[in-house]
Amino acid sequence: MKLLEERIQRDGKVFEGNVLKVDSFLNHQIDAPFIRELGREWKRLFEGEEITKILTIEASGIGIACIAALEFDVPVVFAKKTKTVNISDDVYKSQVESFTHKTVYDIIVSKEFLTSDDKILIIDDFLANGKALEGLIDLCEAAGAEVKGIGIAVEKAYQPGGDLIRSRGYRVESLARVQSMTVGGGVEFAD
């Protein structure tokens, strides 16, 4: 999506350690009117798919997912990150390995809000190693919910997550696919 690529070129900042900061419009400050355009693009891409709910993960996925949900006219449910050991029977749980923070954390979603009737669009801000996405897919599988598609804002196409998830048969629509980036230099996009 040209609009997002241009915004990343303009406002994204590349740091050592494979870090692309887009926190001026995507995940600390959120440019809501701009994000609405992303939501409209996902709506266009997934036109014809029956979606009953958007699933995302806290914290940075929530804003994007809620804005996109208005385009789809559906509710959002967000998976919560937790270190709580005692997980009650009324939640589905999965584990996610964080490369950034070198930790493993649990994600949970209430069984009440993810069911076998749901046709899910997963939305998240970043896709790199795909671990968070795998966790969200796990939750859907546990609930018997059908994953109709996955909408990502920024995919790091040089990392394995996108290929991994697509090879499992899921449709992943990333609005910007970063091919390479250089500290102090620019960002290049795939396709």
Added chain:
Amino acid sequence: MKLLEERIQRDGKVFEGNVLKVDSFLNHQIDAPFIRELGREWKRLFEGEEITKILTIEASGIGIACIAALEFDVPVVFAKKTKTVNISDDVYKSQVESFTHKTVYDIIVSKEFLTSDDKILIIDDFLANGKALEGLIDLCEAAGAEVKGIGIAVEKAYQPGGDLIRSRGYRVESLARVQSMTVGGGVEFAD
């Protein structure tokens, strides 16, 4: 706001320990099209005020704030909760005491995204003791940003937060003000 009161009556659940669960539409599952009506109501209430940015706090404030931001046509910035001791020079920091979790945590916001040019509307899902709100006001004061108003979805009017914040001169618009609630019984609203 009648619409929100009715939704709380219908879908809210009261538990021991002063807990009102509204996680089917407000803060785990988020009924985005419904929340848009709350955003429109805040827009109506704050009509005529110049707002440049909405400030909220992760995680449950983010979705509501982003949906409201579309009505105001402004960006959102959300304060992050952190236990990190080393806070860099490029953030404003405040402390918040959590009654629910009996802990104290830091909240931070990047100095880049909160400045003396900003005219802020603070949005949050709940107001009870007002501690989170005081932390957000602190951040605005540190930045020299002007707080034009505060929009709350659910205020527990029998707790001191609302009076406290209003007595400091801030305009607080709570769309539902709970006067009392009973486990297994109902919820009664103020006004």
